[in-house]
Amino acid sequence: MVKKHKRRSPGMSVQIGKIGMENPVMVASGTYEYNEVTKELIDIKQFGAIVTKTITLRPREGNPLPRTCETYAGLLNAIGLQNKGLNAFLIESIPSLKKLRIPIIVSISGDTAGEFKELAGNLAEREEVAGIELNLSCPNLTNKRLFAQNADATYDVVCQVREMTDKTIIAKLTPNVTNISEIARSAERAGADAISLVNTFFGMAIDIKKREPKLGNVTGGLSGPAIKPIALRMVWDVSKKVKIPIIGMGGIMSGEDAIEFIIAGASAVAVGTGSFINPNLGIEIIRDIKKYLSKNNINGMKQLTGSLAERS
Numbered sequence: 001m002v003k004k005h006k007r008r009s010p011g012m013s014v015q016i017g018k019i020g021m022e023n024p025v026m027v028a029s030g031t032y033e034y035n036e037v038t039k040e041l042i043d044i045k046q047f048g049a050i051v052t053k054t055i056t057l058r059p060r061e062g063n064p065l066p067r068t069c070e071t072y073a074g075l076l077n078a079i080g081l082q083n084k085g086l087n088a089f090l091i092e093s094i095p096s097l098k099k100l101r102i103p104i105i106v107s108i109s110g111d112t113a114g115e116f117k118e119l120a121g122n123l124a125e126r127e128e129v130a131g132i133e134l135n136l137s138c139p140n141l142t143n144k145r146l147f148a149q150n151a152d153a154t155y156d157v158v159c160q161v162r163e164m165t166d167k168t169i170i171a172k173l174t175p176n177v178t179n180i181s182e183i184a185r186s187a188e189r190a191g192a193d194a195i196s197l198v199n200t201f202f203g204m205a206i207d208i209k210k211r212e213p214k215l216g217n218v219t220g221g222l223s224g225p226a227i228k229p230i231a232l233r234m235v236w237d238v239s240k241k242v243k244i245p246i247i248g249m250g251g252i253m254s255g256e257d258a259i260e261f262i263i264a265g266a267s268a269v270a271v272g273t274g275s276f277i278n279p280n281l282g283i284e285i286i287r288d289i290k291k292y293l294s295k296n297n298i299n300g301m302k303q304l305t306g307s308l309a310e311r312s
């Protein structure tokens with residue numbers, strides 16, 4: 001009798017800097033908080049990694065209400081980095097996140113490069129923290145200063161954070177620039193281990209009855225399916241210019257969307273707005289990528305990343 005060999009499930013694992021992930025699907029910063037309600041809704045332990053809501057040195061109250069508004073195929077938000085600040089985060093959030101046993105990536109933001117440095121210094125001492133994502137791209141700060149709109153400012157922040165830690169540093173960039181590859185290259189030169197692409201696009205919506213903005217902050221950041229083709233193009237552009245891994249995001253609503261990002265050059269993907277519609281989306285995407293690898297005889301994620309063929 002011929003012995004049947006069990007078909008090995010194709011390798012889903014990926015490496016982002018020093019972070020080994022069991023699969024390439026992450027939670028996009030600010031779109032998931034681990035608490036009593038969400039832990040019933042999403043089996044977060046199945047994700048490859050979790051990225052926290054961006055934290056700042058001191059607590060922030062965030063922007064005036066309303067902070068979100070739906071648009072055609074998208075979501076505008078102007079949360080304004082509401083968070084409890086570094087100290088409360090370390091005391092209250094880290095212990096429960098640690099129990100998940102998946103890599104914890106802490107997203108940080110500051111008004112100055114020095115604030116990023118101080119935050120990174122505090123996180124560097126915590127063994128529970130696998131990596132640090134630098135939110136260089138929040139569109140909702142009052143001073144509207146986006147580090148990632150300027151190659152030198154990006155370089156400066158990444159360099160200062162690099163001095164403080166050996167942990168994996170991910171630079172999260174804004175799509176609100178003319179040449180995103182230039183900014184990505186600058187982050188890479190300064191020592192970033194990976195690039196997250198993209199944060200939200202500047203946008204706004206108006207209530208024509210009242211003739212007033214729908215968001216309390218007037219403008220906000222657009223996410224969701226409306227931005228996917230542009231985010232995908234940016235991942236493809238940047239992948240040709242940097243050697244470090246890219247984490248692709250922006251409007252991922254299905255396994256097929258995620259696979260497009262990977263073929264365009266992403267080593268991993270993050271799911272944000274889509275999980276507001278379907279809390280199970282991330283898990284379904286993990287399953288669909290696994291199926292795709294198996295069906296197409298692809299042995300591992302590396303083989304799929306950046307495998308865009310030329311048009312025949």
Ligand SMILES: Cc1cc2nc3c(=O)[nH]c(=O)nc-3n(C[C@H](O)[C@H](O)[C@H](O)COP(=O)(O)O)c2cc1C
Nearest residue numbers: 028029030054077135198199223224250251272273
């Ligand atoms: C409500 C909301 C809050 C967000 N907060 C953050 C944040 O704190 N830090 C950050 O880097 N990105 C934040 N983002 C951006 C997402 O992480 C992601 O980059 C963006 O939404 C694109 O992905 P998506 O279309 O899958 O949502 C936020 C997005 C939304 C919708």
